[in-house]
């Protein structure tokens with residue numbers, strides 16, 4: 001009975017989680033428009049865009065079966081990852097969060113593979129940029145997630161160890177930074193890079209396939225914030241349905257903050273963003289690991 | 300055409316196709332897309348690939364040199380696809396309508412497309428030299444059914 005309740009709740013929330021990114025993208029576009037002193041599109045604009053793409057013709061690609069395979073792998077693993085985050089937020093079991101983050105890493109890899117299968121130079125260039133970003137971002141995201149959850153488990157709120165508290169703040173900063181970079185917002189939008197490589201990774205896709213890819217990318221944007229939110233809130237208010245609702249609300253708040261940051265930042269040189277990011281990650285992670293070790297063995 | 304228009308009218312993704320213009324119309328397109336004119340409020344988005352587009356913004360007379368590439372770009376646009384012919388050149392060839400190096404405006408292009416079996420679901424005309432950004436937005440509003448068509452085609456015969 002409990003299992004059925006858990007599964008049905010997670011599936012209902014999964015549906016909400018799939019629709020919410022589409023609406024939030026509309027909100028982001030509206031925020032960007034307001035910052036630029038214009039009216040901007042309606043909040044449901046992204047939904048209109050996706051519905052329109054679903055009705056459009058698909059221009060065939062000569063390696064369609066492989067492309068479909070990688071796209072389906074991307075979409076299914078990303079949705080499965082979302083499902084496991086829901087389970088983690090409801091139950092608080094650590095292995096659900098580990099499964100979720102593993103599935104998320106697999107989904108990012110299959111997404112990176114798709115553009116490399118195409119012979120178009122623009123798509124290939126975008127794909128290679130995506131690979132570089134993934135090499136820099138993914139390990140940082142996973143390691144900072146592990147460090148943040150370890151610090152949270154070790155932290156005793158009644159008498160907090162100052163070293164563990166510092167390690168937690170550094171790892172959470174790294175987690176938030178990498179979650180921003182994974183979403184491909186400015187200045188990390190180099191894989192799509194609309195100004196110079198004409199949509200890069202997305203260039204060759206049309207109609208329903210493009211709609212699926214765009215939807216998966218939006219869910220990816222949602223997941224990275226959702227993982228951070230549920231990690232923090234499961235610790236602060238404890239697992240359960242309240243935590244689930246609070247995580248979704250915190251995800252929405254984070255999305256709005258990221259949207260504002262993206263709207264006020266400018267684009268940077270293609271090679272500069274990943275290199276700087278890599279250096280910052282190495283510094284922050286090394287610091288966080290050292291401080292955590294001091295906290296465990298020295299404090 | 301109405302039914303096909305219904306499918307795209309809330310989300311109009313445009314691809315800029317310069318077929319040999321003097322660039323003044325192209326500058327006006329960019330102006331229409333700036334925050335000042337805010338074309339995005341009508342669901343307009345400039346895309347980098349014809350495969351993503353619903354509408355091709357065609358500027359300039361179609362030169363013989365650009366014709367094969369123009370046909371390729373139109374073929375690459377998934378259906379339903381529409382063309383907005385911009386400027387005197389795009390609409391009817393302008394002062395280049397009968398020169399040796401162009402085929403004229405969008406009408407001659409549509410004829411060639413028909414011969415090759417490439418269908419276009421509708422053409423909108425925005426005359427002017429160059430077009431004003433407001434005129435381009437008017438065409439977008441026309442697609443969305445927000446405004447009335449301003450002109451109709453008439454053939455005058457001189458006795």
Ligand code: SF4
Pocket residue numbers: 320321322323324358359360385386387388389393427428429430
């Ligand atoms: S219509 Fe006028 S401004 Fe536009 S491309 Fe032709 S000559 Fe240039």
